[in-house]
Amino acid sequence: MDKNPNTDFTPGEVAGQKIPLQKFKDLSSSVGKFFREHIEELSRVFVLLIIFLVLIILSPNFVKVANLLNVLRVASLNLILATGMALTMLVSGIDLSIGSVIALSTMMFGQFFQEGRSIPEMVIGIVGILVISAVVGSINGLSVAYVGLPAFIATFAMDQITRGYSYYLSKGIVFARFTEVFQFIGGGYLFGIPMPVIFAALLLLVVGFMLNKTTFGRRIYAVGSNKEAAKYSGINVKQTMVITYMLSALIAGFGGIIYLSRLNAAEANIGLDFPLQAISAAAIGGISFNGGKGNVFGIIAGALLLTLVTNGMNLLGIDSDWQMGFTGLIIIIGVLVDRSYAKKKN
Amino acid sequence: MIEAQNANKKTSYREVISKLPITIILWVVILVLFSLLTDKFMTVSNMMNIIVQVSSGVGIVALASFLAICSTGVDLSLGGTVAAAGMVAGKVLIWDLPVLNAIRDSNPVLLIIIAIVAALIMGLIIGAINGLILSKTKIPAFIITLAMMRVGETLARVIGSGTSIRVKDDMFKFIGGGSLLNVTINERSIGILPISMLILIPLYIIFQILMKHTRFGTYIYAIGGNNEAAVLSGINVDRTRFLVFLINGFLAAIAGVVLASRLASSIASTGLGMEFDGIAAAVVGGAALEGGKSTPLHTLVGAFMIGALRNGLNLIGMQNSIQMITIGLVMAAIVAIDALRSEEK
Structure with missing residues (x-):
């Protein structure tokens, strides 16, 4: 017609x-x-707002600027770790070794930050930590992409290996009392804003830009969504995966430096809980375990939510024995309200 | 002709070798290596040591890990369940309640039975929550069981109102530490029929039969092999997944009771990392994380391999740190060899 x-x-x-x-x-x-x-995204913001409101009603101390800055400062470490973890999850992998990577690299370079060391030595230490992290991450990536190990096993084995090696190196030594310059990285303030918050914000900007505006970012999503399809459309899948795992460990090392600086000490058993914390934040933030789905806003929401809950429990004076369990429940609820996991009824 | 036949024989011989799970080969290597390195390894008392250590620890958890992995999904809550269930058993045994005190005085065996049943119920509850959520939604098992691991550990601490409970009941201690038959070698009494082993072995036999000869087992393999296909062929995937996690809670609770009994105390941190050891044993035994592979018996071999490796490394005086590295490397190597072999096919 x-x-x-x-x-x-x-x-x-x-x-x-x-x-x-x-x-x-x-x-x-x-x-x-x-x-x-x-x-x-909106439902996540909504959940955050509800928790925020509940905390305001329950505890008058919550809305004080000092407390809010503290929440941000605490959240920033998990935010950094979750960002690295999210990258591996985007290529449908996982990285269980991030805590041990931090332990190993700090055992190797922790002494460079101790009192009496010069600034160039500190820089060598920082670069050293980042390089070791990147090397470990690359090995993870190589064994997942080229050898064909499941990410879970490869990074868990790597976790054991690096943790064992850091115990071996430490022999019970604790590096403590760092120089003031080094302590500034994790403990200082710039224009009233805690340094870790600034670092976390910068990292999120960079990673967010990388994921959304660069070809490499698109490749990560493509590999995570469908490896075969990505391969046939000319993407070097294996290379992309290796770089992603390297970046994840590198970001973990970056977070480790900030953590060390704030803790003002380094020992071989730091970061035992880091992988699980980071995975929780990323999962609540909507980063899919199947890969290819999720963005930096989700990570921010996830990390903030976990920190807010912990902070709220502290303010309310909830016993630390109970806190871990409540965090577990919050994780379950956080994932349950995520619509993307709902089962479609046929 | 003869040459061709020989060639045939050779290939079939090589085929047999290539079909042998790498775990069994490695197991033999470990046994031979350690018996050469130290004469303390290949003794009856040390072998029984390994058996008791595995049976009352990672052995049962490995079976549960295998079930979860086989139906696509790791179960990270096992360690937390072990701790919570063990703590429930300990708590019932020492709880200062009038009712329980009366039972304690009149019928101690009944009290132990109550303690065990309570522990098993604890495990079933945790397993049921896992199973319910995981069968009703598409949430990956990893994250839910990770959260339940924390809940389980918290329950253990709250129930124990602290970190540990000492159990003094000799009859309860017998479950994990006792033996039906003792022999005396070099003036030392060695239990050669430990109760923990008598719990472990039947469990594995039951599940071997369950997996290989019942509909339930077939369903698990089908779901692990290809979830879509399983759904399309009319398998009740939701129900099977629920049952798997329910059984896992039950198994972990048994492990919790046996472990609390062997250690003569319930400790809240006792399950820390046990889920990972269990996964390691299952994977070393040949379970592929994509699911649908391996059997309970392979898992048992994997559990004993890791047990023997730990024990041998201890005996030759290797530091704990180097042990971690070695076990990590062995695990990666075994899975890598498996991965490369399956790629060849």
């Missing part, structure tokens, strides 16, 4: 010009579309 060109426009639209009602309809439908497309 031939269409009359003269009638080929929707009613209410005259010669390309929209009347105000139509404009409003367009606007409302695009707002609706925005809500529909971002329902997951």
Whole structure:
């Protein structure tokens, strides 16, 4: 059926010009579309707001600036670790070795930060930690991508190996009393903002840009969504995976430096709980275990949510024995409300 | 002709070798190596030591890990369940309640039975929650069981109102530490029929039969092999997954009771890392993390391999740190060899 060109426009639209009602309809439908497309992010923001409100009502100390800055400062470490973890999860992997990587690299270079050491020595130490982390991450990536080990096993074995090696190196030694310059990295303030928060924000900016605006970021999503399809569309899947695992460990090392500096000590058993914390934050933030799904906003929401809950429990004076269990329950609830895991009924 | 036949023989011989699980080969290597390195290794008392250590620790957890992995999903809550269930048993044994005190005085065996049943119920509850969530949603087992691990550990601490409970009941201690038959070698009494082994071995036999000869086992392999296909062929995937995690809670509770009994105390941190040891044993035994592979018996071999390796490394006086490195390397190597072999095929 031939269409009359003269009638080929929707009613209410005259010669390309929209009347105000139509404009409003367009606007409302695009707002609706925005809500529909971002329902997951919005639901996370909503949950955060609820927790925020509950904490405000329950504890008058919560909204004090000092406490809020403290929440951000504590959240920033988990935020950094979760960002690295999220990268491996985006390529449908996992990295259980991030805590031990931190322990190993700090056992090797912790002495460079102790009192009496010069600034160049400190820089060598920092670079050393980052290099060791990157090397360990690359080995993880190589054994997952090229040898074909499941990520879980490869990084768990690596966790045991690096943890064992850091115990071997330490022989019970604790590096403590770092120089003031080094302590500034994790304990200092810039314009009233804690340094870890600034570092975490910078890292999120860089990773967010990488994931959304660079080809490498698109490759990560492609590999995570469908390895075969990515391969046939000309992506070097194995190389992408190796670089991703390297980045994950590198980011862990970066977080480790900040952690050390704030702790003002380094010992072989630090970071035992880091992988699980980071995985929890990423999972609550909607980073899919199957790969290819999730973004930095989710990571922020996940890490903030976990920290807020811990902070709230501290403010309310909840016994530390109970806290771990409550965190577990919050993780379960956090994932349960995530719509993307809902089962479709046929 | 003859040459061809010989060639045939050779290939079939090589096939047999290539079909042998790498674990068994490595197991033999470990046994031979350690008996050469130290004469303390290949003794009856040390062998029984290994058996008791494995039976009352990672052995049962490894079976549960295998079930979870086989139906696609790791179970990280096992260690927490072990701790919580062990603590429940300990708590019932020492709890200062009028009812329990009366039973303690009149019928100590009944009290032990109550303690064990309570522990098993604890395990079943944790398993049921896992199973319920994991069968009703698409949430990966990893994250839910990770959270339940924390819940389990918290329960253990709260129930024990502290970190540990000492159990003094000799009859209860017999479960994990006792033996039905003792022999005297070099003036030392050695139990050669430990109760813990008599619990472990039947469990593995039951599950071997369950996995290989019942519909339930077939379903588990089918789900692990190809979830979509399992759904399409009419298998009740949800119910099977629920049952797997329910059974896992039960098994972990048994492990908790046996372990608390052997250590003569319930300790909240006792399960820390046990789930990972269990996964290591299952994977070393040949379970692929994608599911649908391996059998309970292979898992048992894996558990004993890791047990023998730990024990041997201890006996030759290797530091703990180097032991961690060695076990990590062995695990990676075994799985790598398996991965490369399956790639060849």
